[in-house]
Amino acid sequence: MAPSFAARTYRDDAVVLRTHKLGEADRIITLLTKHHGQVRAVAKGVRRTSSRFGARLEPFMVADLQLISGRSLDIVTQAVAKGAYGGAIAADYGRYTVAAAMTETAEKLTDVDGESGTAQYNLLVGALASLSRSDHAPELILDSYLLRALSTGGWAPSFTDCARCGAAGPHNAFSAPLGGMVCPDCRPPGSPAPAVETVLLLGALLTGNWATADASATVHRREAAGLVAGYLQWHLERVLKSLKHVERT
Template identity: 75%
Template sequence: MSNRSFASRTYRDQGVILRTHKLGEADRIITLLTKQHGQIRAVAKGVRRTSSKFGAVLEPFMVADLQLVSGRSLDIVTQAQMVGPYGRDIAADYTKYTSAAAICETAEKLTDADGESAGAQYGLVIGALSALSRSVHAPELILDSYLLRALATAGWAPSFDQCARCGEPGPHTAFNAPLGGAVCHDCRPPGSASPAPQTMQLLAALLSADWPAADASATGPRREAAGLVASYLQWHLERTLKSLKHVERV
């Protein structure tokens, strides 16, 4: 292969490491969400050796400036420079770690077949991981806010202040995931959830990133909101997140 051909397949991007797994004795396959190229799976050769220059950079929840070479099935990482070392602080706290794992699993699912929203999804992941690493808010609030906003960015924005079916202004006392959120008395299907008013207020705050309202919420509404967010996520992804069951709730 000529140097010219190799150069033509080389590209740079910034990416967050969503997941990794071992390949052979020293290599690692990395799933990345990048700023410009969407989701990428790439091989980092020799990264598991102690002499590797960028082994610590290519760990889950880290953000790096990368140089890659396009391949037939997997790209190849040739350079990696740390941009956001969020994984260091996150890995030291179990609650942060499980929340970050759920965030990255969701991002992987949402961007696997949707390249159009990948840039916006990238920004949401970076913001959530940065907030987790700095303990800006409670980990469960950061997670649930991310999940709601990521779903909204993917085209599945829930409604909490008006009926998702008829548009009747709220507040409403019922929630139905298949219909898209809050539902009024007339539109409410059998089996809909009946969350407390404080829970609906918290969900609206998490979706709009109204952090003063979210931070002031009580334990009961947080737990109830988490259950509704999980059901809404599961409905639209058509699967349960493996990492979500490990998240600790206050």
């Protein structure tokens, strides 16, 4: 016997990763929920001007949702705003492109690793909140988020000891396939040798040392961004479409 309507109903906090149109008035919403991992759901009638909760289901918004489990797609029946970050982020192109890169990363990571869903949810919501408040430069928030999201997903980089053999650092070569900074004995041919300041910045972004990150120079931010992008691409085994639109100062 099929489960009852009540048995199929559940509530959860969720951040909206992506939306696309369905029919004349509906949307399919890709969500990262706090307790149910990544969920794809239909929001009926949200594109109508009379919709009660359409604005709460825009990208980068955080809401308390009531949903009904379906065969292929769940259905959103209620939405109560918890973090209205979308407006402030969408009003600035730089913040918007950063948020798009973060939500695309979260979607890729939780699509293959549902077990870290709660940790990835908390990490993304914190990053979107910080971005909406302009706590730090958008590109620093992005690179910090990417490093932490990869770490949460099981790919924590090392910026001190050798990522391959564990030899005490600091070291002066970086290898994405090996997991971070590597010693001279483990260094693959052609590995980049980032500036000392860049390595310190990467470590600060990973650990949340914002005093060091905020004081970093533009040249080191750009070098760090390139290494983070390469590390992300290697471990996700794909290129993030939204990352190329991010503005770098």
